[in-house]
Amino acid sequence: MTGIVSSGVLETALRRRRAEGRKLLVPYITGGLAGWQEAVRAVAASGADAIEIGLPFSDPVMDGPVIQQASQMALEGGATPVSILDQARELDVGIPLAVMCYYNTVHHAGHERFAHQLLAAGISAALVPDLPLEESGPWCEAADAAGIETVMFAAPTAPDDRLPLIAARARGFVYSVGLLGVTGERTELATTAASLARRLKAITDVPVLIGVGVSNAAQAREAVQVADGVIMGASVIRRMLDDGPDAAGDYIAEVRAAIDA
Amino acid sequence: MSLMAEPSATGRFGEFGGRFVPETLVPACQELETAFRDAWADPGFRADLEYQLRQYAGRPSILTECANLSEQLGLRLILKREDLNHTGSHKINNVLGQALLAKRMGKKRLVAETGAGQHGVASATAAALLGMECKVYMGAVDVERQALNVFRMKLLGSEVEAVQSGSRTLKDAVNEAMRDWVASVETTHYCLGSVMGPHPYPWMVREFHRVVGDEAKQQCHDLFGDVPDVVVACVGGGSNAIGIFSGFVDNRTRLVGVEPAGGAAVGRGQPGVVHGMRSYLMQDEYGQVLEAESISAGLDYPGVGPEHSYLASIGRAEYPSVTDAEVIDAFQLLARAEGIIPALECAHALAWITREARNMQGNTVLMNLSGRGDKDVAQMMDILAR
Numbered sequence: 001m002t003g004i005v006s007s008g009v010l011e012t013a014l015r016r017r018r019a020e021g022r023k024l025l026v027p028y029i030t031g032g033l034a035g036w037q038e039a040v041r042a043v044a045a046s047g048a049d050a051i052e053i054g055l056p057f058s059d060p061v062m063d064g065p066v067i068q069q070a071s072q073m074a075l076e077g078g079a080t081p082v083s084i085l086d087q088a089r090e091l092d093v094g095i096p097l098a099v100m101c102y103y104n105t106v107h108h109a110g111h112e113r114f115a116h117q118l119l120a121a122g123i124s125a126a127l128v129p130d131l132p133l134e135e136s137g138p139w140c141e142a143a144d145a146a147g148i149e150t151v152m153f154a155a156p157t158a159p160d161d162r163l164p165l166i167a168a169r170a171r172g173f174v175y176s177v178g179l180l181g182v183t184g185e186r187t188e189l190a191t192t193a194a195s196l197a198r199r200l201k202a203i204t205d206v207p208v209l210i211g212v213g214v215s216n217a218a219q220a221r222e223a224v225q226v227a228d229g230v231i232m233g234a235s236v237i238r239r240m241l242d243d244g245p246d247a248a249g250d251y252i253a254e255v256r257a258a259i260d261a
Numbered sequence: 262m263s264l265m266a267e268p269s270a271t272g273r274f275g276e277f278g279g280r281f282v283p284e285t286l287v288p289a290c291q292e293l294e295t296a297f298r299d300a301w302a303d304p305g306f307r308a309d310l311e312y313q314l315r316q317y318a319g320r321p322s323i324l325t326e327c328a329n330l331s332e333q334l335g336l337r338l339i340l341k342r343e344d345l346n347h348t349g350s351h352k353i354n355n356v357l358g359q360a361l362l363a364k365r366m367g368k369k370r371l372v373a374e375t376g377a378g379q380h381g382v383a384s385a386t387a388a389a390l391l392g393m394e395c396k397v398y399m400g401a402v403d404v405e406r407q408a409l410n411v412f413r414m415k416l417l418g419s420e421v422e423a424v425q426s427g428s429r430t431l432k433d434a435v436n437e438a439m440r441d442w443v444a445s446v447e448t449t450h451y452c453l454g455s456v457m458g459p460h461p462y463p464w465m466v467r468e469f470h471r472v473v474g475d476e477a478k479q480q481c482h483d484l485f486g487d488v489p490d491v492v493v494a495c496v497g498g499g500s501n502a503i504g505i506f507s508g509f510v511d512n513r514t515r516l517v518g519v520e521p522a523g524g525a526a527v528g529r530g531q532p533g534v535v536h537g538m539r540s541y542l543m544q545d546e547y548g549q550v551l552e553a554e555s556i557s558a559g560l561d562y563p564g565v566g567p568e569h570s571y572l573a574s575i576g577r578a579e580y581p582s583v584t585d586a587e588v589i590d591a592f593q594l595l596a597r598a599e600g601i602i603p604a605l606e607c608a609h610a611l612a613w614i615t616r617e618a619r620n621m622q623g624n625t626v627l628m629n630l631s632g633r634g635d636k637d638v639a640q641m642m643d644i645l646a647r
Contacts, residue, residue: 058427058549059535061439062283068426080547103281104534108548130534132287134271135279155285157446162288177285181444 008149009124010050010096010172014207014228017049023259024173024209024229025220027236027252028052028100030070032079035245037087042249043236044093047256052127052231053088055081055101062129064184066234070241081105085121098125098151098172103139106131111142118148125149125172133166140169151175154200156192167204174206176227178213184234185215189222197227217258224259264510264577265467265503265568272460275574277567280459282537286439289446294461296366301468306365310358314472317390318346318353321476324484325630329598334618339489340601340630341477341505350604350632351473351501352383356452358469360387363450370394370449374438376403376431376497377559377606378410379632380454385419387452395419398437400430403558410636428552430561431497435536455498456566459537463566467503474508477627490624491515494631495609496580497524497560499569501631506578516578518569519613521588524553526565527573527580533564540567556585556644557605559632587612589644592634604632605640 014024027043029036031053040051056071056079063071081101088097099118106114106128118126126148131139133152143150149171154163156177167174176197179190193210200208210223211231220230232255239247272278280290300306314320322345327338343351363371371388373395375381381397388395397414401423404411414421427433435458442451456463456470481489492509494502496518506516520528526541533542535550543551543563555561565580572578583591588605591612596602603611610628614621634641 059432059436061436061536062443064440072427075549082547104542104544104548104550107532107534107539108544129283130281130537132280132282132284134287135281153284155283155287157285157288159288166284179444180285180446182440 008147008171010098010149011206013096014049014173018207018228023224024049024207025252025256025259026050026052026209026229026231027248028054028231028233029248030054030056030067030074030237031084031088032056032074032077033070033240034077035240037091038245039240039248040091041093042245043252044095046249046253048095048252049229050096050098051093052098052100053084055084055099055105057102057105060102062182064182064234066238067183070237081109085117085123088121088123091122096124097122098127099123100127100129103128103131106139111139112146115142115146115148119146125151127151127175129153133169136169153177154196156180156196160199163200164203167200167206170206173209174200174204175231176200176208176210178210181213183212185238186213189214189219193223194226201226217255220255221258221261265507268460268464272464274568274571277538277540277570278460278463279539280537281534281539282459283443285443286446290459290461297362297461297465300362300365306361310361313357313361314354318357320346320472322346324477324480327599333598334615335622336618337625338614339625339627341473341627343473343501343629343631344604344633348379348383348386349635350379350383351470351504352380352454353386354472354504355454355466355469355500356380356383356387359450359452360391360393363452364391364393366450368448368450370445371452372438372441372445372449373397373452373454374431374434375399375454376434376561377557377604378403378407378414378636379559381421382410382413382417384452385414385417388419389417396441397421398424398434398441400424400428400434402429403431406640407558407636409639430553430558432550432553432562439536455500456503456568457498457536457538457564463538463568466500467507467568470500470504471507473501473504473629474506477505478508481627485625488512488514489627491517491621491626493517493519493610493614493626494629495519495560495606496565496569497562497606499566501629503566503568505629510577516572517613518578518580519609520580520582521555521557521560521609522582522584523555524560524562525582526563527569528582530563532570535564538567540570541565541573556588557609559604559606560609581613583609583612583616587616591615592641601630602634602638603630604634605637607631
């Protein structure tokens with residue numbers, strides 16, 4: 001495979017760790033939620049390889065009830081993209097940070113301005129789930145120019161000829177959407193999770209991580225049999241909402257142990 | 262070429278529109294675009310739709326001259342009577358088109374969002390007619406204020422889910438319908454109820470409502486041998502307005518889309534991206550979508566269809582707003598002066614006409630009466646009792 005060799009911070013780190021034989025673990029934390037910085041530090045100390053920080057949006061169409069609730073609580077607490085990025089600057093966790101945000105947050109700030117806000121906050125990458133390939137051009141151009149990596153999503157509905165286009169545009173990693181549906185915990189890992197990751201692994205050497213519906217340590221272990229790693233969101237946030245930031249750290253330590261075993 | 266031609270290959274009307282959806286839905290939108298293009302060019306499909314519009318929905322809808330109000334206001338007021346369609350609004354035009362298309366695509370289930378319940382009722386009706394399963398998402402606030410339509414949908418065999426997230430109105434019903442579609446896209450068609458959403462919806466829904474403008478233009482010609490001076494319609498997402506505008510956009514007619522003061526996307530918004538489209542959107546300084554606040558559940562929406570944003574940006578149509586108080590007066594005015602109880606949505610259009618009548622003396626004004634007011638009678642009873 002002749003993937004694009006990226007000099008991005010996130011992709012470099014993930015490729016290096018993969019080369020060491022390590023499975024990749026990327027937890028998601030909703031920015032602005034009470035205790036979110038503590039949660040970022042806790043999951044970083046518990047074996048995360050990178051962290052996705054959510055910038056809460058009023059209309060999160062790719063998110064299920066748990067992350068919707070966390071987003072709403074953060075917004076009601078007065079969180080804004082600017083306040084979260086300001087606080088992110090204070091984080092010094094030694095692993096790459098990415099933001100997960102809906103496109104209107106980017107659009108409203110302006111592409112170049114937003115890319116530079118991320119840079120100034122020490123953020124390496126962005127995930128924008130409602131910005132598909134065909135609409136991604138202007139943002140990706142501004143992000144590339146600023147050195148911000150844009151993670152692209154691949155979904156089980158993609159026909160074969162679409163996946164190489166997505167992989168070619170992906171920086172950092174390819175987000176392999178685990179199922180047909182929105183974020184949230186499920187009792188089993190969907191069969192689509194492995195099949196899509198397998199299809200992606202066959203056409204790219206950019207790291208492939210499965211997210212959406214990877215709900216516990218056992219499912220994470222199952223997912224990394226095929227993929228390079230996993231993204232854990234709703235299951236982390238639920239623990240954080242129920243038991244606080246340390247619970248998120250304990251949980252990520254448990255997942256780390258399971259995927260290393 | 263018409264000002265309301267096909268959008269660009271990326272679904273743009275000028276700089277508005279597009280397809281800002283999760284990756285999961287991109288192939289479905291592409292498939293829908295291809296299927297619609299194919300069906301719309303197929304005389305067989307067009308004949309099937311025309312048959313249903315005639316023998317089921319009751320088209321063509323008539324024009325009504327408002328003799329009393331015309332005299333009172335000093336202009337010639339004519340109503341396009343979409344309220345007389347089966348299910349009580351223009352929504353049936355789009356729904357029959359989409360349901361026939363979904364069936365042609367082999368989909369067995371419809372999901373829909375609804376505000377006032379008119380689109381939900383129309384979707385439930387088409388599903389019953391064509392033997393499809395249907396689930397309607399409706400904000401919990403709207404479920405309460407439009408209880409009659411909720412019961413109507415259930416009678417028609419549809420499931421109705423009250424959406425508890427966000428502002429619990431139309432915007433949140435759209436979010437929830439999209440979430441359903443992300444999970445069910447292989448078997449389900451999202452029957453979107455207005456000229457909004459990702460490409461091809463704004464274009465496709467406009468084409469299904471073009472019948473309103475086409476009929477009206479011919480009817481005006483037959484009635485007075487000309488086009489009207491002014492065409493007025495209410496605008497939430499903007500489907501009834503687009504429908505009637507389409508008949509007159511290439512003529513000299515002044516086009517007016519009336520927004521609620523609490524949901525004035527064109528009037529108070531800035532370009533933004535939500536629900537799959539780039540369009541005018543009410544939002545805060547960080548791009549969070551603001552909650553609309555309107556007496557009318559059907560217009561309680563912070564965005565607007567992208568083609569309206571385009572028509573506004575080039576100055577071809579204007580988008581003033583009216584207050585809830587003006588709407589309440591207009592609602593009663595039409596009932597008393599003409600014996601017609603309008604939907605609260607359409608009362609917005611009449612509220613603007615009465616306010617601006619002094620500047621339109623002697624004009625012929627065509628208003629799209631897009632829905633009937635039965636659904637609003639209980640709410641008005643409460644309001645007027647206060």
